[in-house]
Each structure stands twice: as structure tokens, then as C-alpha cells.
Amino acid sequence: MKKIFLLILCLSTMYLVVNAGRVVQSFNDGWYYAACDDNRLQEVQRHEEGWQRVHLPHTWNADAYSTRNYRRASSWYKKEFRTDAAQMRDKQLYLKFDAVNSLADVYLNGELLTTHKGGYSAFTVDITDKVRTDAPNLLMVHVNNQNDRIPPLSGDFTIFGGIYRNVWLISAAKQHISLTDYASTGIYVDLPSVSEDRAEISVRGTLVNRDVRRAVLKLDVEVLDTDGKTVAQSLRSVRIDADGAFAFEERLQLERPQLWSPDSPYLYSVKVSLKDVRGKVLKDETRVSLGVRWFSVDAQEGFKLNGEPLKLMGACRHQDQMPMGIALSDEMHRRDMQLLKDMGVNFVRLAHYPQDDAVLRACDELGMLVWEEIPVVDLIALGDEFRANATSALREMIRQHYNHPSVIMWGYMNEAVIQLQYRVKKQWLNGFYENTLALARHLEETLKREDPYRLSTMAYHGNQIYNKIGLSNITDISGWNLYQGWYENDFKSFDRFVDEEHRKYPHRPLIISEFGAGSDPRLQSLDPQIFDFSMQWQQLYLEYYLPAIMKRPFIVGATEWNFIDFSSASRREATLHINNKGLMYNDRRPKDVFYYFQAFLRKDIPVLHIAVDDWKHRTVVSDGEAVEHPVKVYSNLDKVELSVNGTKLSVQGIENCHAVWQVPLVVGRNTLVASGICHGKKVEQVSDIFVKMQPRHIAAVGSGQLELAVNVGSNCFFTDDKSGLCWLPDQAYTPGSWGYIGGEIFHRSPGRIGTTAEVKDTRNVPLLQTKRKGIKAYRFDLPDGDYEVELLFADLNARSERVTYDLGAVATLDNADFRGSVFNVSVNGRPWLSHFSLAIEVGGNRCISKKLRIAVTGGNLTVDFEAVKGMTFLNGIKIFRIH
Ligand code: GCB
Structure with a gap:
């Protein structure tokens, strides 16, 4: 009975507190965007054209995924909104921008309210005195993502321009917890002393009174547990001068607190409420999280959380x-x-x-x-x-x-x-x-x-x-x-x-x-x-x-x-x-x-993963025999068994969370099953690899399809993700097979095979980024027939400024050799490309594909390269039998 009475009392007091507190609404809709480089508001306001409807969050830099010269310039956003007088009575109105990259000038009804510099944090603008209640308001934001005084000045990431996080419209009572303290919550919670037994909690903050009269208020600071139960509280009166501010600090104690840690991220919340002096009108309220934890760091012993090494x-x-x-x-x-x-x-x-x-x-x-x-x-x-x-x-x-x-x-x-x-x-x-x-x-x-x-x-x-x-x-x-x-x-x-x-x-x-x-x-x-x-x-x-x-x-x-x-x-x-x-x-x-x-x-948890997802579709070089590929399993179990197509391979101990099996792969689907035991229970994972076979001795191939593509100058298989064609790693020529004759792998920097060159005009950039230089010939021993031979060349050498992120790059090596290179190409003794110069044909950082149809009669297709000036080179070669 007593409980019911208390509950009714509670509910009725809650009911009696009038909520005149803050209202936070999203302000993301109804915006227009213009990629307009003009900084002058009046000019931009006159433009009727060129505005596109957008919804925030928004960036104008989808282009950064396709060009290095993505748009770094000015842009404008605008939005019309209305407020009515009743809504504004006794209220303060703020706009909070969660982030605008990198510089933002905020204009309301033609007046500059603020300029914010810095693209990754929030800022708040008080618009109370600027907002119109008798006509629509026009908010305009000029944004620029190029500025040499705002960090970062440089960096290995795209500076996407735009109002790219949320915008909020906040209406608050005249007396509220500060909203303009660097766009923070206005509340700062500290743990000046904390242990398993006790936490001392300090709650600081600033209260503001935007009224013309002095305000006397009740400040209630509570710590709530996850059930919403108050576990610590402080209640006091505060006086805030007319149009003034009041800084407070409350100290609270928590006995035997639940600690916060990665394994148990227990969160209390700290609720700060501001009520009128009789406690009947809620002026403002905010909640922030509190995790009770302490930490230290030591050069020898490392990091400790709540006294435990981590x-x-x-x-x-x-x-x-x-x-x-x-x-x-x-x-x-x-x-x-x-x-x-x-x-x-x-x-x-x-x-x-x-x-x-x-x-x-x-x-x-x-x-x-x-x-x-x-x-x-x-x-x-x-x-x-x-x-x-x-x-x-x-x-x-x-x-x-x-x-x-x-x-x-x-x-x-x-x-x-x-x-x-x-x-x-x-x-x-x-x-x-x-x-x-x-x-x-x-x-x-x-x-x-x-x-x-x-x-x-x-x-x-x-x-x-x-x-x-x-x-x-x-x-x-x-x-x-x-x-x-x-x-x-x-x-x-x-x-x-x-x-x-x-x-x-x-x-x-x-x-x-x-x-x-x-x-x-x-x-x-x-x-x-x-x-x-x-x-x-x-x-x-x-x-x-x-x-x-x-x-x-x-x-x-x-x-x-x-x-x-x-x-x-x-x-x-x-x-x-x-x-x-x-x-x-x-x-x-x-x-x-x-x-x-x-x-x-x-x-x-048990982790068991056959590491083949990144390379599901493979081409193997074989004359019909099963080809062994290393297959890795990542796991935190002690031992794992692997089988392929129903045949058990072996059980292996897991070291450093992985083991590798040599797995015989056959043409078509190969089903891999990994299994192990975790706490007495079986754990299993199944994965497929799909295999195509590319004959090693193509001379022996009968009348079937014959298409062979080679990633010249590379140790890698390259798969065209659109056609599925696999360009095989390069190899030296051996009789009866195919491969390069002469030359060496092009290393852009000593010891590094990969290059960092932009190659235009292709989707298959990595295929074109490696090459063999000084090559003498590429030879295929194959059955006679009509063939198409394709050669790929790329100019990786256009001199370009050094990129900082490439921490190991040393000055590029053979630029000059390749730039001016001129060479002749012939196929089976028949001249094909005469005085071929990639630099002249396509210019810097571009690539080219040359195809020739030829009837092969002598059992081989040999492409010869002869330098006229500089060095010969080749990035890729493909042959395809037409008949
Ligand atoms: C770094 C930078 C980072 C780069 C990274 C990389 O050291 O701090 O911004 O993205 O190297 O990938 O080269």
C-alpha cells in the first residue's frame, strides 16, 4: 500500500514538473547546394540556377574516388526555415553543426553570424536575436575545403568538403546549461579519486541565464545506474545574474562502483537538471555517460586499466x-x-x-x-x-x-x-x-x-x-x-x-x-x-x-x-x-x-577461417595434373584438420594463429572443410575455391580454346575483376612452354617490385604498373593457327612530384631511359611496330594496347623487341587463338 502511494506521489510530482526544457531537432532536410566558387554572399544570393537539393550529411567530393584533382574550393549551402513568435517566446535558439569541412561562414538573413575554422569538430551558433518570426529565414553556409592555415595542410587522406555531419536546431529555455562552450555538452565529469571501493565524482559546468532578470534556480546533479536508479545526488540553489553565467562544481561519491572496462563496459549516467526555484518547471536537462575506471602507463610495464595490465x-x-x-x-x-x-x-x-x-x-x-x-x-x-x-x-x-x-x-x-x-x-x-x-x-x-x-x-x-x-x-x-x-x-x-x-x-x-x-x-x-x-x-x-x-x-x-x-x-x-x-x-x-x-x-569465441575469400577464383598452370596451392587457415584453436573435396589432408597444430596446407586443386569447384575442437565442441568451416586450368605446355593443346595472358614483369596473378580473365605471373621461357627472353624486372625503387605510378585509360592499373625492361623477346610454343596477340605498354615514368606517404621511395630510377625509349617490335620475323615510342603515342602515365592478328605456322609465336633508343619494355602480353 505504502509503495503504491509512493508511486502515485512520484508520478504526480513528475507530472507536475512542467517541461520547458530543451528541444533538439535534426536540421538536415531541405538544403540546397551549389558548387559555386564565389565567396561573395550577395552575388551568390542572386543566383537562381545551379542549386541542387541535398539532404545532410553531404559532401561534394565523390570525385575523390576517381581523380587526384578532386574539387577543393568553395561551395554554398542554403536552407529556408520558419519560426513563429510563440515558438520563440522565452526561448533561445541555436544551430549546432556537428562538422563542416574545412571552413564555414554561417549567414542568417544576409548577416554573417560566425566563421568556423576546422573540419572535424562541432560548433554552435546562437541565432536567437537574428531569427525572424514574421517571414521565412534564409540560412546560407559558405564552405571551403582548401585552406593553408587550417590543419591538415597535407596528409594521406581526402579532405572531403561539405556539411558532412548532422546539423541540429536546439531550442532552450532562457536559463540552460551552456551550449556554446566550444559546442561541448557544457558539463565535465571527472574522477579525481577512484578505486574499487569508492569513486569521487566531480561534475563541473556552466549555467547561463539569457533573461533580463536575475534567475534563482535549483540545480540537481544525479548519478544513475543502468536501471535508472539514482545512486548519488547533489541538489542546490543557484543564482545567475541577468544575462550572466554561473560556473559550478559538484562533488559526489559512489561506494563500490561498477567499473568500466573492455570486458564489462558498465556506464552510469550523470543527469544535470535545472529547475525553477520551486522545482516545478524543468528549464534544462542533459545527460552524459560516466564510466568509472582509472588507468596508468609505464615505460616498462605498459598500460594498466583499473590496476590490471592491458x-x-x-x-x-x-x-x-x-x-x-x-x-x-x-x-x-x-x-x-x-x-x-x-x-x-x-x-x-x-x-x-x-x-x-x-x-x-x-x-x-x-x-x-x-x-x-x-x-x-x-x-x-x-x-x-x-x-x-x-x-x-x-x-x-x-x-x-x-x-x-x-x-x-x-x-x-x-x-x-x-x-x-x-x-x-x-x-x-x-x-x-x-x-x-x-x-x-x-x-x-x-x-x-x-x-x-x-x-x-x-x-x-x-x-x-x-x-x-x-x-x-x-x-x-x-x-x-x-x-x-x-x-x-x-x-x-x-x-x-x-x-x-x-x-x-x-x-x-x-x-x-x-x-x-x-x-x-x-x-x-x-x-x-x-x-x-x-x-x-x-x-x-x-x-x-x-x-x-x-x-x-x-x-x-x-x-x-x-x-x-x-x-x-x-x-x-x-x-x-x-x-x-x-x-x-x-x-x-x-x-x-x-x-x-x-x-x-x-x-x-572459437575462430576458424579458411583464408580463401580474397582469392576464390583461381587460374592454375597445369597440364592436367592437380596443382598444389598453399591454403591457410586462421584460427585460435590448438589444432585444425583440413580436407578438400572429401579427402582429409592432415591435422595441424596452429601456431601464431594459422597453419598452411598444400592443397591439391582440381578444375572446377574445390570444397574445403576445416574443423577443430573448442571446449569439447566441434567447430567447422566450409569454403569453396573455383579453379580454371591454364596449360603449361600449350603446344600440346588440341583444338580447344586457347587464351593465355601474362602479367609481364610481375610475380602476381592479376585478375580483371570485370571480365574474370586472369593474367598469370611472368616466367622465363622454356622450350615447349612460354615466357620472356632477356631483360629484367623493372624496380621503381631498389628492391621494390610494385610501382606507385598512376596509369590512366585503364581499370587494370596494377597489371600495367609492373613491367619487364630490356626485354628481347616473348615466346610461346603453340599449335599452328590464327591468333590475336596483344601487347600492353604503360608509361610509368612521367615525372611527378614525390608523394610523402611513400615513406620508402627513393628517387625514381630509369625515368629518362623509358621516356625517350624508341623500339621496334616484330612478330615471327614480321615487322609490326616500327620506331614505337609510347611517350609520343600516348604521353605521360597513359597506357596502350596493340593487337595483331597473325597466322602461326612454325609452332611458335615469338614477339621480338629491338631497342632503337633507350630501352625496350613490356607490361603485359596476351595471345588468343581465333581459329
Ligand atoms: C603514415 C601516415 C598515414 C598514412 C600511412 C600510409 O605514416 O601517418 O596517414 O596513410 O602512413 O599508409 O603510408
């Missing part, structure tokens, strides 16, 4: 997805975080910029620790303006994401001096180093002032310059982006580098902030090599790095680069305009190597 293992996350660019929905952001969690990470580096609040919320809820950073990347400009923009980016990031328990470290620079050596004359270098150091010290100080509880960090590229100039002495944690075995050197140089670093600076906690290798599923190799972009090299690379990182306790953690294949318009590698170091493709399909990470990181 190796921080995860990946870096860029945010784009084709074709939306970075204009992703909240659901898509959350999906990414869930995928990371599924992969087993406990740590994410949000690189290279602050990300959507939906991302951070997901990390809180899923239990993933976060390194978040501002986009000061590659280069730092001299002068106050850049410094001011970097500082406000840092302040915004910290304030906006302050209450996310997942965040443990803030970063403020990535490879900050990598561009200097290319862009700045030697005699000015020291000045630029000084400038970078001064900015770093200033940002470090700002960071610690804004947030004394989190760690500071930055990432360096694998160069001693950071130690030399002292940049690596500033933050709490040193991050190293290391690519040994990809851009340069070999895998073991990674060990040498980190061991030496730790030996020299034993007091410095060290994180491997990036490590990764590129891969393109069109390239597959049985003989993978550094920088060949084959799926297999990426696997080898990562299979080396994970255990190397794991076995070194002094490495605090590591984040693989990158969780997804991401947009980097200026990239000219196998997958043009894409950095393809992802563990997932850009459309979020997992690469096989995703499961290596999963097997490595997850102990809670």
Missing part, C-alpha cells in the same frame, strides 16, 4: 565509405565500431582527426579504449593563425568528447615534420623545427590544462629526427608509425628499431601507432614480395608484426593501419586513389587477414 591492441580508423565519402550516417559509424569490437580490439586510434560523437558513444558502450587526435599532420605552418586553429581544434576535441570514458589519450600531431625535407630549403629547416617544437609545447600545455586526467601522445614516422630535435620528449606516450617490410627494409628491421628505441629511451612508453601493408584482391601471389600489393604479402607482414609487438612488454600497444581501405585521392598505387592497407575493404567486407586479427585477439 596490452592495447587495435586498429586506426579512417571514416569514409564509397560513394558517400565521409558523409556517413550514425548507423554506419556505429557499424564500424561494432566490426572492430567483433574483430577483438580493445583499442582504437581515431586517426587523423576527431570523429563523430556516435563513434565515441559506441566505444563507450562496446568497451574500446580510444586515442583521439586533431589533424595536425605532416607539416606545420609558421605563424599565429595556424597555431590558433590547431589550438582551437584541440580544445574543441577535448571539450566535446570529454565525457567519453573510452578516451584515454589525446593526440595532437602525426608525423609533424615529414614534409619539411621536401618543402623547405635546408637553411630554413631549423626555424621550422623550432616552430614545430614551440607548437607542440603549447599544445601539450593546452591539453594538460584542458584535461589533466588523460594522457598526451603524438605519432612519428620511423625517423630519428623526432629524437634529434626533441619532439619525442614532449608527450606522455611516444607513437611510432613503422612500415619496415612494406615501404622499406625487411620485417626484422622492425625489431631492431623498437628494441633500439627502448634501449635508448627506457623511460618512454611506446606505442606502435601504425603498421600495415597494402593489398589489392586483384593481385595474388604464390611468391609474395615486398610492396607487391598482393594479399599474401599483407598477410605475411601482419603475421610478423602482431607476435613481435605482443612479445615485447615495453610496447604499450599497437594500432594497425588501417581498419578499412580508405580514400586518399592522391594515391597512385594498385588501387588508385585508395590507401589499401585495410583489414576490411572500403565497403566493409572483411579481408581474410581480418580473421587473423580476430584469431589473435579473441579468446572468448
